[in-house]
Amino acid sequence: MDLPLFVLSALIIAYIADVVGFVPWGYLVVAAWLASGPVVLVRRVEDAVVSSRERLRRPSADEQRRLGPAWEKVTGSARVDQDAYRLWVESSAEINAFATAGHTVAVTERAINVLSPAALEAVLAHELGHHLGGHTWFSLLRYWYSLPALYALRFATYLSLALVSAFSSGNVAISLVVGAGIACVVGLLLVSLPVVGAAVAVVVLAPFGVLWLRRSQEHQADMVAVRLGYGTELANMLRSTSRSRPPAQGSGAAWLTRAGASHPSEAERVQRIEGQLQVEARAELGRPRPSQGGGA
Numbered sequence: 001m002d003l004p005l006f007v008l009s010a011l012i013i014a015y016i017a018d019v020v021g022f023v024p025w026g027y028l029v030v031a032a033w034l035a036s037g038p039v040v041l042v043r044r045v046e047d048a049v050v051s052s053r054e055r056l057r058r059p060s061a062d063e064q065r066r067l068g069p070a071w072e073k074v075t076g077s078a079r080v081d082q083d084a085y086r087l088w089v090e091s092s093a094e095i096n097a098f099a100t101a102g103h104t105v106a107v108t109e110r111a112i113n114v115l116s117p118a119a120l121e122a123v124l125a126h127e128l129g130h131h132l133g134g135h136t137w138f139s140l141l142r143y144w145y146s147l148p149a150l151y152a153l154r155f156a157t158y159l160s161l162a163l164v165s166a167f168s169s170g171n172v173a174i175s176l177v178v179g180a181g182i183a184c185v186v187g188l189l190l191v192s193l194p195v196v197g198a199a200v201a202v203v204v205l206a207p208f209g210v211l212w213l214r215r216s217q218e219h220q221a222d223m224v225a226v227r228l229g230y231g232t233e234l235a236n237m238l239r240s241t242s243r244s245r246p247p248a249q250g251s252g253a254a255w256l257t258r259a260g261a262s263h264p265s266e267a268e269r270v271q272r273i274e275g276q277l278q279v280e281a282r283a284e285l286g287r288p289r290p291s292q293g294g295g296a
Contacts, residue, residue: 005146012148033145040144041137043103047086049140050104056088063089063112070120071105074128077228085131095241097123099130099221100139115237122225122233129224130217214262222269226276235273242266 013033017026040049050056059067067087075082085103090096092108095115099105105127107120115123225234242265 005149006142008149008152009146012152033148037141037144040140046103046140049144050088050100056090056104056106059087059089059112063109066112066117066120067107067124070117071124074121074124074228074230077125078128078132078224080128080132085128097127099127103131105131118233119237122230122237125225125228125230126221126234128228129221132224133217133220211262215264218263218269219272222273223276226273226280231273231277235270235277238266238270238273242270 013030017029020026020029039045064087071087072082075085085105088104088106089112090106090108093110094108095111097105097107097111105124107123111120111123222231222234225231
C-alpha cells in the first residue's frame, strides 16, 4: 500500500536528517525530498515513471484506430482536450482499464479487442473521471514519495538473502562477517524502537483507509461517466463482468472481500449508477419545458 510506504519513507528521511544533524544538513535533506515531488509531474519524467512502473506500451496502429474515435467522443462530451492525456496499452488477457500518473489512460489488449465501441467509450469515460477528480496526481505523488521505503524493503530483502546464502555456504568467516554486518543494521534499528513501533501501527492500520479511499474514487469516477451520458452502458458492462466472477461464500467471506478490496463490487457500482440515473431522470422531468409560441 502506498500510504504506509509513504509514512515509512518520511520516517526514514527524518531518521537520516537526525543522523546528519538537522542544522543545517538535516533540514536540507527533508526539503530536497519534499521538493522532488513536483519533478515527477513533468510530462517526460511522468512518462518514464509510468512505462517502468506499469510496464505499458503505446497503442499499435490497429489499436489506435479503435481507441482514437472512442477517446475523441468521450473527451468531446467532457469538453476537455484529448491531447492532454496519453493512451497506453497493457498486455493482459483481462478486460480492464486504469488511469495512472497525471496524464495516463491505459486499456488492456483484451478490452480493446472485445468491447463494443459503446462499452469502450464507457470504460474510457470512467477513467477520465479519475483524472478529472485529481485522483491520479495523488497516486503518482504517493508512489514517488514511497520510493525510500520501497528501496529500504528491497535492501532488507537482500540482507536476508545474503545471510541465508552465507550460512548455506558453510564458510565460517563469511558467515561471521555477514552476520556481524546484519547485526549492526538490526542494532541501529533497535535504537529507533519507538519509530519502528509507530511504523508497525501504520502498516497494520493504514491499508484499510487506503482501500476505502480507492473504493470511493471508483464511485466518483462512475458518477463522471454518468454525467457524460455513459451510465447505462457502464452499468451493462459491469453486469456482464459480474457474471464471470464467482460469488463469495458466506457472509464472513463477503465481508472480508469488501474490506480487502481496492474496488467496490460490480453490484454495488451498478446500484449507485442506477440510483444516479434515476435522480437525473427525475430532475429532467421536473425541469420546466419551454413554452410553445402561441397566437395573439
